[in-house]
Amino acid sequence: MTFDWRDGYRDTSTCRALAGHIRDISTRPVTLMEVCGTHTVSIFKNGIRSLLPAHVTLLSGPGCPVCVTPSCDIDAIISVSGQENTILAAFGDLMRVPGTSSSLQDKRAGGADVRVVCSVMESLDLAVKNPSKRVVFAGVGFETTAPTVAAAIKEADKMKLANFFVYSSHKLTPPAISAVMGSGNSSIDGLILPGHVSAMTGADYFRSVAKTSRRAAAVTGFEPVDLLRGIAELIRAFESGETGFYNTYERAVSAEGNKPAMNMMNEVFDVTDSRWRGIGVISASGLAISERYRRFDPCHAFGIAPTDEADPSGCACGEILTGKATPQSCPLYKKVCTPLNPVGPCMVSGEGTCAAYYHYGE
Numbered sequence: 001m002t003f004d005w006r007d008g009y010r011d012t013s014t015c016r017a018l019a020g021h022i023r024d025i026s027t028r029p030v031t032l033m034e035v036c037g038t039h040t041v042s043i044f045k046n047g048i049r050s051l052l053p054a055h056v057t058l059l060s061g062p063g064c065p066v067c068v069t070p071s072c073d074i075d076a077i078i079s080v081s082g083q084e085n086t087i088l089a090a091f092g093d094l095m096r097v098p099g100t101s102s103s104l105q106d107k108r109a110g111g112a113d114v115r116v117v118c119s120v121m122e123s124l125d126l127a128v129k130n131p132s133k134r135v136v137f138a139g140v141g142f143e144t145t146a147p148t149v150a151a152a153i154k155e156a157d158k159m160k161l162a163n164f165f166v167y168s169s170h171k172l173t174p175p176a177i178s179a180v181m182g183s184g185n186s187s188i189d190g191l192i193l194p195g196h197v198s199a200m201t202g203a204d205y206f207r208s209v210a211k212t213s214r215r216a217a218a219v220t221g222f223e224p225v226d227l228l229r230g231i232a233e234l235i236r237a238f239e240s241g242e243t244g245f246y247n248t249y250e251r252a253v254s255a256e257g258n259k260p261a262m263n264m265m266n267e268v269f270d271v272t273d274s275r276w277r278g279i280g281v282i283s284a285s286g287l288a289i290s291e292r293y294r295r296f297d298p299c300h301a302f303g304i305a306p307t308d309e310a311d312p313s314g315c316a317c318g319e320i321l322t323g324k325a326t327p328q329s330c331p332l333y334k335k336v337c338t339p340l341n342p343v344g345p346c347m348v349s350g351e352g353t354c355a356a357y358y359h360y361g362e
Ligand code: SF4
Pocket: 314, 315, 316, 317, 320, 327, 330, 331, 332, 333, 334, 337, 338, 342, 343, 344, 345, 346, 347, 348, 354
């Protein structure tokens, strides 16, 4: 099906035409995983599910950075906030994520100096303006966030700042996708790959993961027309038995991506093994601050370390992040666990699957 981009990415008639096309070509049950939390929320907000045939199932994956950050890292970040002469800076969606016994919000209510920042550069600015205090930025995110954090660390290095630190819990998406696909989750027939990560890394970054998963995979944008195009491509491939790799977000994603950003990320961080909530340790799936910039790592500079704490019992975030369950199958969903009283991060984050189901209706 051809699409005229001048129609716009939210155009109702284009969406209807794409949905009709999907209904025409889809003949049998198919399950697609949207790897990215931003896709999950956009699918709900735009009513994409209601446009698809009933035999098309969409499952959420491990692509919400706050959700996949394990309790051991959340507790370590919270422990920083209790330290003397220390400002803990974090993005807003980390504030209410429950650690083992408290959250950053609880700590702030108790008098700890916890600041919500909109960018890592804001936390760098805090360090400049508060030279007598240590400023620790809670680094949580994927390949989209890590280059900006790398830029801040390089800037701090240039400025010779001695009071700026980053607790790095950054993660890489392809190893997690491989882990999910290799964990016996054979029900997934196609992968909706994250458009924003791909804009940074380049579409080719995901080619090998698509190949090893032996499923069709499509880099997809976030507007309703983008999503329906990606889904249509995956269903076309599924129906014809293809396991190809497709970039349906050409207007934002090139094959090679943003090379200066990736070079910066690769200079400041080393790839390391990393623990993911609900999945466990995945080899070569995280980013640790490299030797050259180690003085900015609070684990190295003043002994902060991930704890041994396990993720909360009863919370099914792990199953949900791996596509093995949906929020309704969690016994705590809407009963004990709500956005005001979250048990797990999937109910807190703006990209969390449980929060998306809660707010947008299933
Ligand atoms: Fe965890 Fe709450 Fe989601 Fe259940 S509903 S999986 S407890 S976040």
